[in-house]
Amino acid sequence: MIPTTQTAIQLVGPSQLARVDDKPVHRPGPTQILGKVSCVGLCFSDMKLLKQFDGHARKSPVLAHLGEEVLKEIPSYVPNDKPTVPGHEVVIEVIEVGNKVTSVQAGRKYLVQADWRDLKTAGSNGAFGYNFEGGLQQYVLLDERTTVAADGTNYLIPADEARSVSATALVEPWACVEQAFIHFERRNLSPGGTVLLVRGPGAEQANVDIDTSVSGKRLCLDLGQACTPPAGFTCIGLDAIANGSINDCLFAGADAALFESLVPKLATNAVTLIATHGQSFGRPVSTPVGRVHYGNLRFVGASGASFAAAQAKIPATGEVRKGDRVHVVGAAGPMGSMATIRLVSSGIDGIAVEASDMATDRLAVLRRKAEKVAQAKGVPCHLYNPKEEQAEGAPDYVMMMVPVGPLVAAAVTQTNPGGIINIFAGIAAEVHQDLDLDAYVTKGLYFIGTSGSTMEDMEAVLAKVNAGELDTNLSVGAVSGMAGAIEGLEAVRDGKVAGKILVYPELGDFPMTSLEDLVQQFPSIAPLLDDGDWTKAAEEELLRLVAQGV
Known part of the structure; x- marks a missing residue:
């Protein structure tokens, strides 16, 4: 029997979490799906949403793919300052669907791909657990018009019932890790984009030795002297360049102040090729390390006069290489x-x-x-x-899991020539860090950073889980019912648990409990663990024991 109300964890304002025990359970309309939440993994990204609330890029209104009238029909659409339910690492069991739903079946379990990239917002896209309510509740209402993309991709991925719901729910964070390694890097100029040539002091005669014909607009920065742009380029003053409008920057020379002045002009996904012409920056350079992660900015350089030499240093992907x-x-x-x-x-x-x-x-x-x-x-x-x-x-390769700018600076100093520095941790987008850009260029280092995952990442990781090649349960550190969810989020924030914290809504008032304490409380679970690690058998035993009131 489907209840009329439920327990949920709501984010009601910046740093304001509340447990609500009378949140309505909405029955599905013609295009809607009612899911019973099986398992939720808590994530540090939930804490970013908690801190920023309506300032978060994924809490803003949807601007594309679905119109406002359609969005009004979805009760779980909660943009701007409306209270939301966090939780985006989720497995649901579909228990009721509208008469027009064809993408899922009642009675089946599904993994939610939380990044709904068709639903563009001003700075990002719609997302489950952000501007659409997520999984920290007993039941969640979804709409097929959001869970099926324009190209037919279904963001609800069938779960293998032979696997634990925990192993499936944890595919999402593992997919984010996978994306950080396999992300394809752009190794050519952006087709149709805007390329800016910057000839700094001592490099006024720099030549462009790469093909710029794919660019839609070719600009040459006018530094107040007689501007003689290469063929096909147009001179432009710095103040005339809109912030966020440059897709590719060809920076000749090593003028630190000039480099810093250009950073705001770079668009999301911009690539900057640096050819120092044998010069040195001579001081630490303020570099937007936060936007490497959140804005996909890339910087790569060569000590000579060749932009092509810099471009050739861009790796195909962020993958670790043989012998690293x-x-x-x-x-x-x-x-x-x-x-x-x-x-x-x-x-x-x-x-x-x-x-x-x-x-x-x-x-x-x-x-x-x-x-x-x-x-x-x-x-x-x-x-x-x-x-x-x-x-x-x-x-040779640094995986930066701590969002601390000075550690990125230290990695530039310590990493071997040709090294990759993967800024996985979500350093805030507005953060700049003073770096030894001379060492960065001379050693041919490369920053990479990614945020979130794609459907392909999810499917790749899920296939490994289902084939028994990857045990995502190795990352489980604690489990909880709804009663311990807020404590669990605080533990994520404070780094108190060595591993992922899982919330099983059907555990109700069961508190957050580490696996070590769990086996003390329930000795029958101990032999079901795999050398101390979480398993499907342990999950089933815990759910059975709590249901029986043991």
């Missing part, structure tokens, strides 16, 4: 643990993994989980606390 020594900085948090386990499981020849974290207790948990996989795969793996030990070698 990889440093994972902040490895023992939930996402860092996933990245570490993904690396030692990857099968890439000759790699070595060094994973550091200053939380000794969390590092011990990661050591138990990661080292057994590393040993099975034959991957050298060194886990250490940087307050007590040092890395065994300089990195």
Whole structure:
């Protein structure tokens, strides 16, 4: 029987969470889907939404694909300052559908792909758990007009009933980790975009040695001297360039102040090719490290006069290469643990993994989980606390899991020539960091950063889970009912749990409990764990015990 009200966790304002025990359960209209929430993984991104609330890019109104009249028909559409329900790592069981729904079946479980990219907002897109209510409630109403994309892609992915709902729910964060490695990098100028040539002091005669014919607009920055642009380029003053309008920047020379003045002009996904013409910046340069992650900005350079030489250093993807020594900085948090386990499981020849974290207790948990996989795969793996030990070698690849700008600066200094620095952690978009850009260019380093995941990432990870090639449950650290959800979010914020926290709404008033404490409370669960790690059998036993009131 479907109840008329339910328990939910609502975000009602900046840093304001509330448990609501009388939230209405909406029955589905003709195009709508009512899901019973099976499992929700808590994520640090929930805390970003909690802090920013209606200032978050994914809390703003939908501007494309669906009109306002359609959106008004969806009770779970909650843009701007309307209260929302967080939780985007979710498995639901469909229990009722409208008569026009064809994409799902009642009685089946589905993994929600939370990033609804057709539904464009001013700065991002619509998303489950943001401007559409998410999974921290017992029941959630979805609409097929949002869960099926314009190209027919279904954002509700059938779950394999042979797997635990936890393993399936955790596909979403693991897919974000996967995306960080397999993201395809743009290695040519943006078709139809705007390219800006900047000839700084000492590089006034710089030549363009790459094909710019694909660009829709070719501009040459007028620095107040006689501007003689290359053929096909038009001179323009800095003040005449709109912020966020440049898709590609060809920066000749090494004038730090000039470089810094151009950064606001860069569009999302912009690539800056730097040819220093043998010059040095001579001081730390303020660099938008936050926009590498959230705005997909890319910077790559060469010490000579060739933009083509800089462009040639862009890797095809963010993947670790054969023989790389990889440093994972902040490895023992939930996402860092996933990245570490993904690396030692990857099968890439000759790699070595060094994973550091200053939380000794969390590092011990990661050591138990990661080292057994590393040993099975034959991957050298060194886990250490940087307050007590040092890395065994300089990195070729850095996975930055801590949103701290100075650590990015340190990575530029420490990373070997040709290295990749993957800024996975969500440093705020407005954050700049003073960097040794001379070292960055001279060593041929490359920043990469991604946010979220694609449907392809989700499907790739889910296929690995269903094939038994990846155990996403290795990342589980604690479980909870609705009663412990707010405490769980606070634990995510404060880094108190070494692993992911799962909320099972049907556990009701069951508090947040670590796996270590869980087996003390329920001894029958202990033998069902896999060397201390969460399993489908343990999940089923916990649900059975709580349902019986044990």
